[in-house]
Amino acid sequence: MSLDSAPAIIAVVLVSLATLTIGTWGLRFSRTTSDFYVASRTVRPGLNASAIGGEYLSAASFLGIAGLVLVEGAEMLWYPIGWTAGYLVLLVLVAAPLRRSGAYTLPDFAEARLGSRQVRAMCALLVVAIGWLYLLPQLQGAGITLRLIADAPQWVGPVLVGGVVLVNVFAGGMRSITFVQAFQYWLKLTALLIPAAVLLVVWGNDGAPRTVRPIEWSLPLGTGGVEGLYLTYSLILATFLGTMGLPHVGVRFYTNPDGRAARRTTLSVLVLLGIFYLLPPIYGALGSVYGATPKHADTLVLVLPRLMVDGIVGELLTGLLCAGAFAAFLSTSSGLAIAVSGVVSQDVVTPLLRRYGHGIGGVAAFRIASVIAVAIPCVVALLTPGVGVARGVALAFAMAASTFCPLLILGIWWRRLTAPGATAGLTVGFLGTTVAVVWTLAGWESGSWWDAALARPAAWSVPLAFATMILVSLSTGDRVPAHTTRLLVRLHTPEPTSSGVR
Template identity: 75%
Template sequence: MSLDAAPGIIAVTLVTVATVAIGTWGLRFSRTTSDFFVASRTVHPRLNASAIGGEYLSAASFLGIAGLVLTFGAEMLWYPIGWTAGYLVLLVLVAAPLRRSGAYTLPDFAEARLGSRAIRLLCSLLVVAIGWLYLMPQFQGAGITLHAVAGAPTWTGPLIVGAVVLVNVMSGGMRSITFVQAFQYWLKLTALLLPAAVLLIVWAGEGRPRPDVDAAWSLPLADGGGIGLYTTYSLILATFLGTMGLPHVVVRFYTNPDGRAARQTTLTVLALLGVFYLIPPVYGALGRVHTAELASADALVLELPRLMLPGPLGDVLTGLVVAGAFAAFLSTSSGLTIALAGVLSQDLVAKLPQHRLSGVAAFRLASVVAVAIPCIAAVAVPHVSIARAVGLAFAVAASTFCPLLLLGIWWRRLTDVGAAAGLMIGFVGSGGAVVWTLSGGSEPPLLDALLAQPAAWSVPLAFAAMVLGSLCTPRRVPAHTSRLLVRLHTPESVPLDRG
């Protein structure tokens, strides 16, 4: 092991040991199936908010934003703005009613609302697709990190992160992971904030050198005329509406004691995300001074401390950001694995012939499947931009579960036929765009822009299909709809006639 690699390897080792230790400690609180799925719905809002911040601030947040700002300029700040504002939409329209539904997962909610096993199965498949698309860049980021700081093969990162996540998730489920993710949020914030403060002091001491860039780099709207503006607005729509459709985000609201606690959690999350997202653009701006010396944009946060501050202090700061980056991969991967394992164990493993596994055993088997597929994909396709892959996952979520949740919570006339039509059209449109983008499609420019950021057309299509399909099948509105909607929108303090 070289001296240059030592700080990064030590940081990865310490974060891994701390993650396993906290997860093992949390194991003593995990006893029932409800503990594994939703921590028995007893997580305090402040603890839950820290855990949500831990799992939500992924590889794209820790590494990708700085790399995008470095490469494309200020227009990429719409990513963190949208990712934060998505929680505002969630707070106003979804958080409390979703908690009052009493569901464990998104497919649970869909079946309870529409009374359809077919819709439940369709939602399960979509949860798995979105979750795997979101997991892949977490594993890719781990590979980039270990390669940048230690020269390790890119496949080692996915292998290590996958193994650690499985140990924690299989041992304690949601109850255990909550403590781990709360710790990892504060570790990530510290790991990004302290080096940024030191690097700003160094930059000021060097006379505040400015990069030689064109004026367009600092503009908040994409250039390129109408195509550029379309890209910006489509990105905003995807990030604003996609948050509520992410399986690992939604499942967190089921762990709150009641709807009021869900709203308190969301308010705290907004504050935590707002503080964190002030920092990555600092790395992107400072990186413009050292662009020629960087190996890759996604490795900017990892390489910048040593570039600006050679010597022992730079090594210490590098170790700190590596620790934060690895915590990002572990926490987000853990949250996604929990959400996917919950869906897979209830809707797929439970349907296997001769199925005799207990709820916890089925959950553990599903966890292995949830991790293995995206881990293999990350090794097979190692060069996809981290933030781009996460952005596409948001577009798919916004085109599928966003219409289902909003109409399911606020529109009485939604039917299973309308929901199926909207989910399928939204997924085919946005999913086809994902395949096009990941396969490297780039011509002609207008088609490339429409498919690289599909939310501007795929989200309206999904909403329209759900509404039209429901209006054409009014007899299929479930008989229990009015009673369920009353429960969704009535505070827990108001007594209801449960008969």
């Protein structure tokens, strides 16, 4: 079905042009390698919080939550609760120490903490895997949106989003993308808020009898007995602990001036996310009242105005929502592209160029890496069948929670972590969730309990990764790096005392 809405098409074009314009304007501030990687660590908490909100509120947040609430009911509110609460865990355990580490990327932190090139290489692989896994639903969501509003082929959305993101990342790196993502947070909030207010007024003044599609709205812990409870608790674990392990989230904290600013940024993010997540459930509830069906799960937010309001008002509301949806695709894809580009540049492109005698590095290597970081997931998005946007993102959270979460928490708070322990834990977490991702995306449903265990693997993969990392570290206690105590003091010392330590 095509909405064939001129306002929607115009909105998508305007958002793309605005993104390119702001990114080009940000280019004037991007000159050094540090600008491209971490915006020279000068992004203030207010701007950084808006930028984090812009990149964190992905296709799953803008489109997926409403569809999940429509299909499954109120129990799906665990998604936004978990995605928001994840920042509370990050605030308490990780934000300030991670910034004080002075690293550019998560692999940088791992190498500084454990003194191991092997652990660094493993982390580089994980950043790329998680980043690309998270990129797929963004690109596929763009394809769904353009097919809906313009009857465009499925490949147009991924190519358009990939092209716009690549231009901005290639041109200005983190410094440029920060301005773009801050703008896109407020655009997304406005795009959901105004139509929601109008549609609630329409619903309030609608005297026609309405029948709500029967859903188990009153069960907050999941349906389906033991399996339902497992799915819910596994989702909670993945979203609570996965946030800190997302590469595009971690790299944002390196852009703050200091640890105190990182904490202030995180507090502001909690407020911004809390405001935003009040809105998608409204669309899910209204959809159940106005005849939306499960086939609308990934497009409910976009089609709801047409179901409730006839004429130009419905078209204009649809256009505004399409603008917000495309901002979601672009902002999250930009953050992921930056994170993956930084790792690919440092750990793949630059070493290869130096090995073969090319003196290219810094900004040039970053730009080469950005092409790789964007092009490959675009190709994969075109070749793989689409999955629900929220479902795909949930798998990325599970992988992050099973790998980087144990590394960060133990690396920051436990002195006895060793390189062999970290390697073993990362391997177990990565392999376990990779099996789950392949099983789920391939659609190998057997009708057994394996389906639930692999659809949401965090309940077993996170404890297994933690236990492996701890047990192997204890068995290799003589491998604790000599600099561990000095580094941990640096991570946990407030800035007024440690400001001279860099």
